[in-house]
Amino acid sequence: MGVCVLSEQQSRLSHPRLSRRTAIQAGAIGWLGLGMSQVTALKAATGLEDTTFRGKSVIYIFLSGGLAQHDSFDMKPYAPEEVRGEFRPIATATPGLQICEHLPLLAQRSQNWALCRSMTHNSNEHSQSHHIMLTGRTEMPRGFSPNTPQDTDWPSIAAIAKATTRPRNGLPPAAVLPERLVHYSGRVIPGQFAGMMGQRRNPWFIEAAPFHSTSYGAFPEYQFDHQDRGNDDKRAFKAPNLELPHGLTNPRFQNRIALVNQLSEQREALERSAETQNFDRFRQGAISLLTDPRVQDAL
Structure with missing residues (x-):
């Protein structure tokens, strides 16, 4: 997975980097003597829909040091016992795709996610x-x-x-x-x-x-x-720091916000400093987390 980062010093007129796949696709179109308008017309004639989607949000779950692939999404059922692990594969909704027996809900929804087995590194x-x-x-x-x-x-x-x-x-x-x-x-x-x-x-x-x-x-x-494994923790996890302290109602919290805003208006010189502006952005984000009804519903 590569990420192209444009520095602030880079010229606005510089050419964007193209991936190898994009370059090959562009070259193939030219080799066939087709313009982009003709490619679009061919898609329409064959009933192919534009499958380009714009995601609204991305959740990147990074499992630091954990979840071996042979115990999750790339089972090795025919490997020696000391290699394949103790878990067994189960079928998914996608023919030919099996995943770990402890991921049954993901198995039922395999049409809604993609599995990439080609990404790796050597470190x-x-x-x-x-x-x-x-x-x-x-x-x-x-x-x-x-x-x-x-x-x-x-x-x-x-x-x-x-x-x-x-x-x-x-x-x-x-x-x-x-x-x-x-x-x-x-x-x-x-x-x-x-x-x-x-x-x-x-x-x-x-x-x-x-x-x-x-x-x-x-x-x-x-x-x-x-x-x-025999000692299950019965404590229910509850996300900390995302709800109002005990005894502080939402109206009282809104009153405190109004008071802070009034004090802030009297400190224009201080508010112009970069460090204070950064603090204000964090404060506004924290207020949004505490007052957004969707956050409270999720909790």
Whole structure:
């Protein structure tokens, strides 16, 4: 997966990069002596519909260090027992496609998702692999350090989304849950920030799971142990920081917002500073999360 990043210094008149597939398609059209209008006419004559869709949102689920393919979407039922794993494949709604027995609902809806088995990389080092999968760039940037994020790192996919997409409904265009990726030793994993695009392009990190020095996982306070299969945690997960504190009603919260806005109007000089403007954007995003009825319905 490659990501083309245009720097702010790049000329507006420079040519956009074309993928190899796009170049081959364009060359084939010319070789056949067809113009784009003729290609469109041929599609109409054969009853082919334009299958170009514009997605409204993308959820990128990054499983740090987890979910082996032979235990999920690329089962190896005919491999030796010590290789294929303990789980068994089940059929999906797509003929010839099998996935893990523990994904029955996904199996029933296989017509609604696509499985890509051709994307891979050659790195066995965790920090480099994180950087590759979070940025979409296989080559390491100049000055890359596996222990510390650098200003020369490639920007993350989330950072690019923030830089190229307008906010909607007062919410930032890119948000990351449940935390920044932090190793249990305390070092921050590189590749999840804006890197060479500058810190102001960093995605909004909703740090709902604080760092835990003795436990792994997205929500380490649950102290999940994959080896302790007989002890199911009965606690129901509830997303923190996305609802009003106990005792604070929505009208009172709106009154507080009005008071803050009145105070802000009296601080025009302070509001003109870049640091304060960044804070104000984060504050508005937090207010939108707390007051949006759709967020409350989801909770």
